[in-house]
Amino acid sequence: MGIDLIDNGLRDRLADAGCDLKWTGGGRGIEIEAGAEILAGAADIDADIVLVMLGYHNANSNARRGRFPALIDMVLEAAGPRLVVWPMYGATDDCSANYKSGIVVANQSLQDATGRWPDLRLVDYTSLLAAHPEYSQKRCPHLLASGSKEVAGWLAGQLREVINSAAAAQ
Numbered sequence: 001m002g003i004d005l006i007d008n009g010l011r012d013r014l015a016d017a018g019c020d021l022k023w024t025g026g027g028r029g030i031e032i033e034a035g036a037e038i039l040a041g042a043a044d045i046d047a048d049i050v051l052v053m054l055g056y057h058n059a060n061s062n063a064r065r066g067r068f069p070a071l072i073d074m075v076l077e078a079a080g081p082r083l084v085v086w087p088m089y090g091a092t093d094d095c096s097a098n099y100k101s102g103i104v105v106a107n108q109s110l111q112d113a114t115g116r117w118p119d120l121r122l123v124d125y126t127s128l129l130a131a132h133p134e135y136s137q138k139r140c141p142h143l144l145a146s147g148s149k150e151v152a153g154w155l156a157g158q159l160r161e162v163i164n165s166a167a168a169a170q
Helices: 002-007 010-016 032-041 059-064 068-079 097-116 125-131 145-169
Strands: 049-051 083-087 120-123 136-139
Touching: 002 010, 002 145, 010 145, 032 068, 049 145, 059 068, 059 097, 068 083, 068 097, 083 145, 097 120, 120 145, 125 145
Parallel strands: 049 083, 083 120
Antiparallel strands: none
């Protein structure tokens, strides 16, 4: 999800929402552990918020093996004192029942993690994707470029809402 969004305008959409994307390290298929290591190595980047877009390639298997809660904790520890925004996982219509059930487990793990990590904010990518089957490439869970552009705009708006909510709470 992440690289496709960056390639399809996320930086510009974030700028339109008043956010400056500081770092776009990563690539397709990064395991969550590797993403946490990369994030820990970016501790010196001046940023108040971390947007996590990890795990699509292995969330299902990690959730089914019971590993996902520890992986979430690993990412949150690596983020340090920053606010962490993590889109929940979604599936396109063509995803298998097995994949979809794994995503449910992964999303429940994310929900549970909000009790352990007060700086974790989830955004509901699941509902957005379910409402827009036209975004799908029909290759579970990949999106068309046009779908990625729409999701980039949605995500930028979600980040702005999280930022505004956090500022109002202070």
